[in-house]
Amino acid sequence: MTRVLIVGAGPAGIRAAETLVKAGLRPVIVDEAARAGGQIYRRPPEGFRRTARTLYGSEAAKAEHLHATFDALVTAGQVEHLPEHSVFALRNGVAHATGPNGLLRLPYDRLILSTGATDRVVPVPGWQSAGVYTLGAAQIALKAQGMALGRRIVLAGSGPLLTLVAAQLVKAGAGVAAVLDTSSYSDQMWGAAGMAAARPWVTLRGLRMRAGLGRLYHAGVRLERIETDANGPVALHWQDARGRWHETPCDAVAMGWHLRAETQLADLAGARFQWSADWAQWLPQTDALGRAGPELYLAGDGVRILGADGAERAGTLAAHAVLEDLGQPASGTAALLRRAARLDRFARAMARAFPWPGAQVRALPDATVLCRCEGITAGELRGTVPMAGAEANRVKSLARVGMGRCQGRYCQLAAAELIAGQAGCAVAQVGRLRGQPPVRPVPIAALLDAPEG
Amino acid sequence: MNGRLLRLAEAERPALSFRFDGEDLVALDGDTVLSAILIHKPRLRQAEFGPEGRAGFCLMGACQDCWIWQEDGPRLRACSTPLRAGMRLRSAPAGDWPA
Numbered sequence: 305m306t307r308v309l310i311v312g313a314g315p316a317g318i319r320a321a322e323t324l325v326k327a328g329l330r331p332v333i334v335d336e337a338a339r340a341g342g343q344i345y346r347r348p349p350e351g352f353r354r355t356a357r358t359l360y361g362s363e364a365a366k367a368e369h370l371h372a373t374f375d376a377l378v379t380a381g382q383v384e385h386l387p388e389h390s391v392f393a394l395r396n397g398v399a400h401a402t403g404p405n406g407l408l409r410l411p412y413d414r415l416i417l418s419t420g421a422t423d424r425v426v427p428v429p430g431w432q433s434a435g436v437y438t439l440g441a442a443q444i445a446l447k448a449q450g451m452a453l454g455r456r457i458v459l460a461g462s463g464p465l466l467t468l469v470a471a472q473l474v475k476a477g478a479g480v481a482a483v484l485d486t487s488s489y490s491d492q493m494w495g496a497a498g499m500a501a502a503r504p505w506v507t508l509r510g511l512r513m514r515a516g517l518g519r520l521y522h523a524g525v526r527l528e529r530i531e532t533d534a535n536g537p538v539a540l541h542w543q544d545a546r547g548r549w550h551e552t553p554c555d556a557v558a559m560g561w562h563l564r565a566e567t568q569l570a571d572l573a574g575a576r577f578q579w580s581a582d583w584a585q586w587l588p589q590t591d592a593l594g595r596a597g598p599e600l601y602l603a604g605d606g607v608r609i610l611g612a613d614g615a616e617r618a619g620t621l622a623a624h625a626v627l628e629d630l631g632q633p634a635s636g637t638a639a640l641l642r643r644a645a646r647l648d649r650f651a652r653a654m655a656r657a658f659p660w661p662g663a664q665v666r667a668l669p670d671a672t673v674l675c676r677c678e679g680i681t682a683g684e685l686r687g688t689v690p691m692a693g694a695e696a697n698r699v700k701s702l703a704r705v706g707m708g709r710c711q712g713r714y715c716q717l718a719a720a721e722l723i724a725g726q727a728g729c730a731v732a733q734v735g736r737l738r739g740q741p742p743v744r745p746v747p748i749a750a751l752l753d754a755p756e757g
Numbered sequence: 758m759n760g761r762l763l764r765l766a767e768a769e770r771p772a773l774s775f776r777f778d779g780e781d782l783v784a785l786d787g788d789t790v791l792s793a794i795l796i797h798k799p800r801l802r803q804a805e806f807g808p809e810g811r812a813g814f815c816l817m818g819a820c821q822d823c824w825i826w827q828e829d830g831p832r833l834r835a836c837s838t839p840l841r842a843g844m845r846l847r848s849a850p851a852g853d854w855p856a
């Protein structure tokens with residue numbers, strides 16, 4: 305039987321697995337979490353008691369359906385689920401993973417990558433301090449641990465997650481000090497028109513959620529700095545849309561500017577990349593069903609930031625592509641593609657509503673820490689551009705930006721923006737940091753113990 | 758400052774004791790190592806390249822900001838490691854344990 309390996313058990317990976325099982329295959333699905341579901345539908349550990357309605361709000365039914373689908377596949381032995389495993393390298397049809405029991409080799413004939421996304425962040429002076437987190441982190445703390453990141457939290461950035469996390473925290477009784485959106489009302493209006501045309505109800509729900517935040521919410525904000533003491537944040541300094549300065553006392557900051565596709569495994573697997581102006585990042589190229597190369601299929605937010613609904617569709621479509629390539633086409637592909645096109649229009653309009661704050665990044669003071677892993681500043685990076693030229697990989701080798709333990713996940717987009725600013729060119733011309741194995745840290749001891757292969 | 762994190766829900770779980778930098782602390786079964794420490798403390802560790810403390814950043818295993826040490830045994834990623842009773846954790850490497 306054809307060995308299909310799926311990396312990532314979120315909405316895309318689960319629907320891909322389900323579709324393959326229906327066609328008689330038994331895929332292997334590797335995931336970093338202990339329980340399948342992905343980030344948006346992340347499940348708390350066993351023994352937690354809040355209802356799906358409390359955890360997932362209006363999306364509760366979808367989350368429960370997805371979880372139940374997956375649990376049934378596992379119980380019936382129709383998939384092999386490897387939780388708590390990270391794939392860190394791909395070579396010659398073998399995925400190398402680390403897990404609770406050390407290294408694992410996973411040979412495959414076809415590979416579906418549904419690796420999801422992380423928050424897209426930009427540096428704000430002071431962000432290296434303890435107590436500054438991503439918006440995703442605020443949501444995970446609440447959903448998976450029942451916790452707030454602080455007693456007075458400022459949420460900052462832009463994108464659907466900003467409003468969602470704020471509303472979820474307020475509802476759970478957390479102290480939210482302010483919700484600061486760097487996107488202006490006019491950008492949001494243009495985007496919202498396109499969003500409403502593609503998905504009116506979803507757009508309305510978002511606007512209503514936003515309205516519920518009342519005076520906590522501010523649009524068109526410029527973030528100046530996070531003031532910190534030895535323990536962490538004490539205030540956020542910002543300028544409102546009318547140019548007035550504010551200082552909001554806080555003990556935690558959570559920030560994010562929409563999402564960044566997690567593409568490092570796709571890169572190792574040989575996918576080709578293209579700069580996407582809509583999402584302001586490099587994204588792997590695929591056909592409509594998700595084919596990215598021989599035996600390689602991509603699905604979910606790791607390819608296009610369409611959100612959970614889009615990821616479920618994309619996962620099913622990637623499985624259709626696998627089946628088609630195996631000579632056993634599934635039915636219903638055309639209808640799925642039509643629905644996917646609508647989600648795509650919605651997502652592009654949303655990306656326009658909550659744009660990447662490029663100008664804010666270019667204006668960062670030299671002393672701002674750019675690489676949180678190794679404390680490299682914006683000024684140090686700017687200083688290497690005259691020597692290295694405006695090319696991301698050469699700047700990386702001189703300034704070490706992108707070489708820290710996060711491997712550039714949280715600095716590379718801002719670094720590219722700074723390089724472009726310094727060189728006076730477009731971000732797309734700066735190029736893309738090449739992915740390198742291991743894409744997750746692997747204990748040296750594990751590698752030494754590993755059998756050859 | 759007390760702990761950085763605040764429990765809003767799910768407090769009816771069995772208690773687990775553990776040790777952090779020589780101090781005996783208590784958290785709940787189902788907490789991650791990161792949650793268990795930050796309920797009591799403002800940080801997990803000091804940054805290697807700056808004066809500030811660190812307390813994790815992404816909570817989803819992507820940023821690698823939350824690695825801490827055990828009194829014996831390998832380092833661990835606090836945001837994705839469930840707390841176990843009796844763990845002996847440290848904010849800095851013990852003695853000559855390689856970082």
Ligand code: FES
Binds near residue numbers: 836
């Ligand atoms: S907080 Fe990012 S990996 Fe743990």
